[in-house]
Amino acid sequence: MTLDRTPSFPPGTYRVSELANELKVFLNEVYPAVWVVGEIHRMRTSAAGHLYFELVEKGHRDNIIGRLDCALFRGDLVRVRAALRRSGQELQEGREVRCRGGIDLFPPSGRLQLIVREVDAVFSLGLLAQRRKQIVERLRASGLYEANGNLAIPDLPLRVGLVTSGGSAAHHDFVTSLEASGFGFKLSFAHASVQGQQASGDVVRALQELGERPLDCIALVRGGGARSDLAAFDHPTVAEAIARSRVPVLTGLGHETDRSIADEVAHSAFKTPTMVGEFLVARMGVAEARLIEVHRGLLHGARLPLQRAAHRLALVEARVPHARNRIASAGSLVADIRARTSRAASMQLRDAGRRVSELSSSLAVAAPLRVRAARPRAEALVRRVSELSRARLRLERTRVETLDRLASELAPQKTLDRGFSITRREDGGLVRDVSDVDVGERLTTLLASGGIHSEVIGEADPSRPGGKS
16 A cells, blocks of 8 residues: 655654654544454453454464454444344454454554444455355365265164253253153253354364264254354364264254354254254154054054964864764773783783793703803814914014124124225214315224324325325
């Protein structure tokens, strides 16, 4: 921005207050009304009803590269808040705004500040829409946008998690809708602020806490309010927590016309907490209706076989008198057969007894005769086995003696006695060829009458008998 004029002060020495007042006049002339964009920080209201805050500008890594003190006096504050509320907005910490005002210098503190007289509501709405679009695009690119919506809600969603402000109207409405149904819902509650600076952090913590429990779904609900109260549910951390939840999340944020990012990424979105409860109750009602239908089908399927069985039983009962007569006749026949069987069995037992006695007598006479007749044969077998064993022993003794003589002839000492010798290296290995030894190696030669120690000094020349190479 180019200044229309530069400060021009008469020469001389100024007091601090005089110079500050001169600068204040100059700033009021140069900047009577300017638009400034920044993020609201350190917002506070004085006892007199004035609002003080800072507008900051952040760099690439969210480090603050510019800061300006601002004051919004009570009269202007009432008018600004009314204008923002008409578009569903409020002044909030961390929100980026476009403010119009004049630059002022406060001499007692030497502080430069912007005296705000107007806040651009249209700018804030457009900025919010742009940020929401960016968050949705990031969620789509990472594959999280439809992640929670793809989870399955059980047919009997009895284990329900609830995230809202404890004791609020939303909490009461949701719990009442479940209790009035008569179904056995089991509720797990996690408190979270649903508006204000800490709302987004509370909601994320509550969702993560309930996500670790064995639940069928989680209800995230709040009552009605200004559109600006939904800021926490447009926060990227809340959207990501819902998208990453392992449990289906149902939202009921209390707005008929507004839809937050939390609504978009949740499994299902409803307008009010009561509507979330009614959805769960209706799902249980559908399951109950199916159960009743299955019950009726089972009754119908079971009743037909019972009717058929009853008909068959009636036919059987009609034939019972005839069966009794047949049973009586059969009883007489059975008694007659039993008497005849008893007599026949007695006669067979007597005959068997006589035969056993006769066989016993015959065996008593025949057994000693058979034993005496078999004794000579057994004795002959014993003699035959004894003779064969002695012959085999003599043959094996002869083989052992032959092997012993052969081993004696092949003993190393016999070989030495015939004029041979055995040469070994220091490690005990036999020398069979000249390639087995190296020059300088010590050898031991074993003869019949003793041993000779020697050292290899060269290899024999085969062309000169007794000579060395």
